[in-house]
Amino acid sequence: MATPSTTPIFISSTTLHSILSHKTLIAHFQSTLPNATLSLSTPPRHSHSTSPNSTLLLMPCFSTSSSFPFIGVKLVTSHPHNSSLNLPGIHACYTLFSSLTGQTLALFDATDLTLFRTSSISALASLYLSKNDAHVLVMVGSGNLSPHLITAHLSARPTINRVIIWNRTPEKAISLAERLRGDKRFEGVSFESNGCLEKVIGLGDIVSCATNSETELVGGMKLKEGAHVDLVGSFKPTMKECDDETIKKGRVFVDNEVALEEAGELVGAFERGVITKDDICGTLVELIKGDKVGRKNDKEITVFKSVGSGVVDLLTAQLVYETVMKAQIEQLQVV
Known part of the structure; x- marks a missing residue:
């Protein structure tokens, strides 16, 4: 042959x-x-x-x-x-x-x-951690990873019919929303931008973050009941995309145990005594295998932190x- x-x-x-x-x-x-x-x-x-x-x-x-x-x-x-x-x-x-x-x-x-695998891992975690009837996705950041995350989350949760995009530079969020509106794959989904993150965080059934921020963006007190927070951006201890209240309120899962050493949101929370490593609820593999229970009800907050892996x-x-x-x-x- x-x-x-x-x-x-x-x-x-x-x-x-x-x-x-x-x-x-x-x-x-x-x-x-x-x-x-x-x-x-x-x-x-x-x-x-x-x-x-x-x-x-x-x-x-x-x-x-x-x-x-x-x-x-x-x-x-x-x-x-x-x-x-x-x-x-x-x-x-x-x-x-x-x-x-x-x-x-x-x-x-x-x-x-990297964009494909990172966004697909987030969406896979969402299958276990977000509500089955999630309708609103808030996308924090509008860089190259953001359209991949949006596409992946829409693939995992086809019930999503509204996507709100925020970026520090509002023009970039506006541009991404306009581009996605013209994509025939997303028929029936509305795309919009908003310049005030505090106003839109509380609307998200899923809040996905892909930024290089070293200051907290997502405030736990603003999250709606039953929200799922997807944290993608930080990969070193100096970076963080959410505050301690988010980590404290949420049932936290990670893509792998390296996140416990590298993710600024978690490293900082451990150092300040907000939670301990024993409070981390599990890894993505444990969710897939059924060794750990994902979302338990429609009211709890869930958090997934990924740092990537070989x-x-x-x-x-x-x-x-x-x-x-x-x-x-x-x-x-x-x-």
């Missing part, structure tokens, strides 16, 4: 978008994450400050099972002030290797890979790579 070339392939953002959807990636994570955590090793990621405002992240992950023969490494740069240059704040590349031979299999433009990067890269290779094999068989 004909086989595809063993030369490493480059997977562009265009190819990634042609293969992935948030809905399929959410389902992929839901079915693969529990077993993946048993066979994948993720050394602590390296975080290096390359300037007072810039960060370099290195995220390795490798399989110890021959049934999942992959090694992956992601390199990420974070330059929050790129917005003034009209450039994304996050750039990334990903290299996929064979764990059996060490051969380089693929190189990815991983900026979009596991979800590798699972995303695996899905895309195997889809590309399957298509190559099918083409060769036709020829």
